[in-house]
Amino acid sequence: xxxxxxxxxxRGERDWASFCRSQGYDCRRTSQYCGKTGDASDVVGLQGIHxxxxxxxxxxxxxxxxxxxxxxKPGEMPIVAHRKNDHPWVVIIGAEDxxxxxxxxxxxxxx
Numbered sequence: 660x661x662x663x664x665x666x667x668x669x670r671g672e673r674d675w676a677s678f679c680r681s682q683g684y685d686c687r688r689t690s691q692y693c694g695k696t697g698d699a700s701d702v703v704g705l706q707g708i709h710x711x712x713x714x715x716x717x718x719x720x721x722x723x724x725x726x727x728x729x730x731x732k733p734g735e736m737p738i739v740a741h742r743k744n745d746h747p748w749v750v751i752i753g754a755e756d757x758x759x760x761x762x763x764x765x766x767x768x769x770x
Contacts, residue, residue, distance in 0.1 A: 667714060668701075668712075668714065669688070670714065671712050671713065671714025671742070672688040672701045672702055672712045673688055674714065674742070675710070675712045675714075675740045675742070675748065676688050676702045676704070678748055679702065679704060679705065684704055684705055686702050686704030686705060686710075687702065687703060687704060688701065689701065689702065700730075702740075707735055707736060708735060708736050708737075708738055709727055709730060709731035709732065709735040709736065709737045709738065710727075710738055710740055711724075711726055711727035711737065711738065711739045712739075712740045712741075713740070713741045714741075714743075715741075715743065716743045716744065717743075718739075718741050718743075720739075720751065723739045723741070723751070724737070724739055724751060724752075724753065728753070736752065736756050736759075737752070737753070737756075738750050738751065738752050738756075739752075
């Protein structure tokens with residue numbers, strides 16, 4: 660990976676962490692020395708969530724989600740936070756994790 664690409668990645672991680680803080684969560688970018696061991700998300704501060712951050716115009720969706728799933732520790736929910744220029748952040752999760760979240764939300768509703 661070239662230096663400009665790494666710098667853009669760092670900016671994206673800082674931008675995502677800032678967005679998380681604006682939502683009330685104390686998130687910060689991690690050091691990337693752990694990379695392939697699965698010991699560190701790109702950003703930490705959401706308990707139980709492995710955060711993979713991608714700040715690119717064209718995202719390899721399945722590749723990014725596979726990376727998050729591979730690097731997540733047991734018990735962590737892998738997510739990909741993605742944003743391209745002039746668009747808001749989106750969070751990508753696997754369908755099984757979506758239904759886990761949905762069931763929790765549904766159970767808490769007054770039906």
